[in-house]
Amino acid sequence: QQQVKQSPQSLIVQKGGISIINCAYENTAFDYFPWYQQFPGKGPALLIAIRPDVSEKKEGRFTISFNKSAKQFSLHIMDSQPGDSATYFCAASGLTGGGNKLTFGTGTQLKVEL
Amino acid sequence: KAGVTQTPRYLIKTRGQQVTLSCSPISGHRSVSWYQQTPGQGLQFLFEYFSETQRNKGNFPGRFSGRQFSNSRSEMNVSTLELGDSALYLCASSSGLTNSPLHFGNGTRLTVT
Numbered sequence: 133q134q135q136v137k138q139s140p141q142s143l144i145v146q147k148g149g150i151s152i153i154n155c156a157y158e159n160t161a162f163d164y165f166p167w168y169q170q171f172p173g174k175g176p177a178l179l180i181a182i183r184p185d186v187s188e189k190k191e192g193r194f195t196i197s198f199n200k201s202a203k204q205f206s207l208h209i210m211d212s213q214p215g216d217s218a219t220y221f222c223a224a225s226g227l228t229g230g231g232n233k234l235t236f237g238t239g240t241q242l243k244v245e246l
Numbered sequence: 247k248a249g250v251t252q253t254p255r256y257l258i259k260t261r262g263q264q265v266t267l268s269c270s271p272i273s274g275h276r277s278v279s280w281y282q283q284t285p286g287q288g289l290q291f292l293f294e295y296f297s298e299t300q301r302n303k304g305n306f307p308g309r310f311s312g313r314q315f316s317n318s319r320s321e322m323n324v325s326t327l328e329l330g331d332s333a334l335y336l337c338a339s340s341s342g343l344t345n346s347p348l349h350f351g352n353g354t355r356l357t358v359t
Contacts, residue, residue, distance in 0.1 A: 164345040175350030236289035
């Protein structure tokens with residue numbers, strides 16, 4: 133079964149610190165790796181995504197690092213802010229027939245403390 | 247642009263009943279996907295519709311079905327409800343291109359008693 137394993141389950145970071153969330157996948161057919169952010173009572177929102185032809189992608193304070201040989205990817209949140217407190221999901225997809233079919237990790241609850 | 251709209255926001259049903267959830271995608275989006283979110287299983291893909299046709303399907307029983315209309319609006323139906331169907335059901339729309347960004351609605355919270 134296709135799986136994406138995510139860790140840690142929860143994370144507490146001080147304001148200004150770096151938050152790091154890790155994911156590992158098994159299916160080598162996966163070729164698209166997005167990260168989603170979800171606030172209570174809201175649906176997930178796309179943060180940033182990467183494809184396996186690059187090892188790193190940065191958008192503002194958010195960076196994805198990708199290690200194809202290890203089948204791992206991670207999200208780094210620099211200068212973490214209280215407003216970043218949310219649940220973060222990694223995901224993966226590998227469709228050849230078109231469309232969208234994301235396999236999600238189990239989520240990481242991030243709390244950024246003052 | 248208006249976001250993805252899901253109705254109703256909350257539903258309480260009794261075991262054995264059936265339920266229909268509705269999703270209006272972002273204007274211009276032709277693909278609608280449905281996901282189930284539970285504390286135990288996380289986010290799980292149900293199915294995707296594109297141009298009124300089911301294009302991709304997850305591993306859910308046949309009690310879960312959907313359809314898409316010509317205006318891209320979509321409905322999801324669950325028949326013979328079980329207690330385990332209690333979940334947040336999320337709809338997401340996209341352009342329909344492979345791995346195009348998904349835009350999620352805020353979900354319908356279904357409680358089965």
